[in-house]
Amino acid sequence: MSALFFAVLSEAKPWLTKLEAKPISHSGKFRIFQKDNHYIIISGTGKLSMALAVSEFAHTLSKPERNQMKVWNLGIAGSGRSEHKLGDFFWINKISDVSSSKDFYPDRILNSNFKKETNLKTFDRPVTKEKQRDRFISLNSEELENLNLVDMEGSGFFEAASLYFPLENIAVGKLVSDHLEGKFCQAEDVETMMAKTMEGLFEEWTRPLPWVNADSIETVDWPLVESFIQNLRLTETMRHDLKKSVRFFRLRHPNSQLPFPEESDKINLKSKTDLKNYFDQWRETLHV
Incomplete structure (x- = not known):
């Protein structure tokens, strides 16, 4: 059993196509797609929307089902590091919520095709290294110095998921979509990058948790x-x-x-x- 949370449709689309998942009818707010015992959920942007989507989905499951459910959040993230190439994928080993100053520590993914790990900071608005951009938080050189990846959903996902699912079932992975230029990514570019990453991750996500059958x-x-x-x-x-x-x-x-x-x-x-x-x-x- 596996659940995969995305913020936006462009991130989820390659996975929906590969899985051949269909939308399910339910009384909740968020879009849930299913194929067999695998689920894909689209929350919308922001940590609050993500946390609510996790909660809504968790309440559709029994406790035994939650214990057996692999729960991932994948998506795009901006990078403050020039050495990070567009499309590079990282597992997240630390999430810092900037507004609350809370830190979260996802378990490491063992035996993954993707070996890179880094930390992630979750902001309430998009982030840029440029000055005076509408809708963006502008960071100065000092603030950018220790910044690896940034997003708007990671902390909301992990904090909510940890209330309902065993911590060892939860993982967060992000691919680099930009270098904080202060521009929104084009949907087709996100789909292309996510499709390439998906080829190495799909089997890992659909594989049962090793301890479920133990x-x-x-x-x-x-x-x-x-x-x-x-x-x-x-x-x-x-x-x-x-x-x-x-x-x-x-x-x-x-x-x-x-x-x-x-x-x-x-x-x-x-x-x-x-x-x-x-x-x-x-x-x-x-x-x-």
Whole structure:
């Protein structure tokens, strides 16, 4: 099961054609296209529209479906780096929302055909390095110095998606469409660049998540872990991180016994710091 979010139709069009997806009838605001168990959603520009589209789509799914859903946001982004060529594709490993100063950290994509990674800043309006452009935010040389990619949807997508889907199911990828010249991209140019990128990504997107079919994690490993931690006051975040580590271990060691800390060490956990150290050391053993 896969869901792919785009801001505009020109970004989505090559994928819609390749997938042969058809629009579905529903009572919501946003356009949703489907073929089998794959979905493409077009939100419109801006992080608020993107966040609302993610929320609307998530509410069409059951919780088990969300847990099995691969959820991506792909689209164009401006680049502040002259070495970034038009059409270059990057996975995003950090998203910074400029207006709220919030940072988000998507998981890395393993075994992708595309190896480049960088960070992304999400602005409320289009960005340019030129001065006095209507509808654009003009940045000076100092503001541009540490700027890699910019867009208007990334933070809204990731913040909303993380409320409904497991973090390890979520990814953001952007291709370079301009160098902040203060001009809007032509739809046909966006379609051409996205079509070229799609050829290397389509199979990756439609491929099931590797842990969806790893039944031993849900039916064997995790019940054992829950039994072990039942008297430990782990936060929801700690439990989530631990489950990710268990998946990491099982995918790399399918036939090995899951490592556990010494049961007797639990008696020495007197403070939150003790628990955190105990927890971190356990996770380290799962990442060997």
